[in-house]
Amino acid sequence: MASKLSVVFRRFASSSPAGPSAVAGEHSGGAQKWKMLTVLVALPSVGVAYVNAFVFGDHHEEPPEFHKYEHLRTRTKPFPWGDGNHTLFHNKHATPLPDGYEE
Structure with missing residues (x-):
């Protein structure tokens, strides 16, 4: 357990960028992809759900019949x-x- 903690501590304490990078090579641009998905997919989906619930929703329904x-x-x-x-x-x-x- 102590050896695992020391490895983690050495990784964070190390100031040399000698290891592999999360944004190097073919995997770069991931943040830009998720930002575009958020703007082009998630936010319009929230808007469509809002319109469906509050504009087209029937808010004056009678409750279903009660069965005891x-x-x-x-x-x-x-x-x-x-x-x-x-x-x-x-x-x-x-x-x-x-x-x-x-x-």
């Missing part, structure tokens, strides 16, 4: 916040309580 299944929404002890029946990120339009949706 015995194996779902069981509370063996109350949650430590609020009234003990609501989840931490409770949404009254989407998250049902054990007896159904809130009005």
Whole structure:
């Protein structure tokens, strides 16, 4: 273990660039490639997802029909916040309580 640490320390403490470089030869330009992928692929993808969610999304849907299944929404002890029946990120339009949706 100590020998591995000493090798790592010698590599970082060495001031001579005598080893192979991460950007030498045919592997150079990697940062430029990822920068272009970010600008041309990732950012437009975020924009398309935003438009799909907030412009074309139907925000006034009725919640699905409530079925009181015995194996779902069981509370063996109350949650430590609020009234003990609501989840931490409770949404009254989407998250049902054990007896159904809130009005």
